[in-house]
Amino acid sequence: MSEFWYCLNHKKVEGRDGCRNQDRLGPYDSEAEASRALEKAAERTEAWDRDPDWNDDEVPKPDED
Numbered sequence: 001m002s003e004f005w006y007c008l009n010h011k012k013v014e015g016r017d018g019c020r021n022q023d024r025l026g027p028y029d030s031e032a033e034a035s036r037a038l039e040k041a042a043e044r045t046e047a048w049d050r051d052p053d054w055n056d057d058e059v060p061k062p063d064e065d
């Protein structure tokens with residue numbers, strides 16, 4: 001069975017022979033699924049932006065990270 005990753009370095013779908021998995025989202029069963037990986041990640045990032053828990057710009061947490 002084929003496996004597909006979405007490469008964050010090259011902004012494209014790659015097969016098994018590609019960049020390190022640390023730089024990629026996946027694996028996914030299909031190329032289409034892999035190409036949607038970034039959309040899903042973007043949606044999640046947007047949700048975080050709207051989530052007040054993540055908007056702590058005005059109240060810095062000194063011990064963060």
Ligand SMILES: [Zn+2]
Nearest residue numbers: 007009010019
């Ligand atoms: Zn790549």
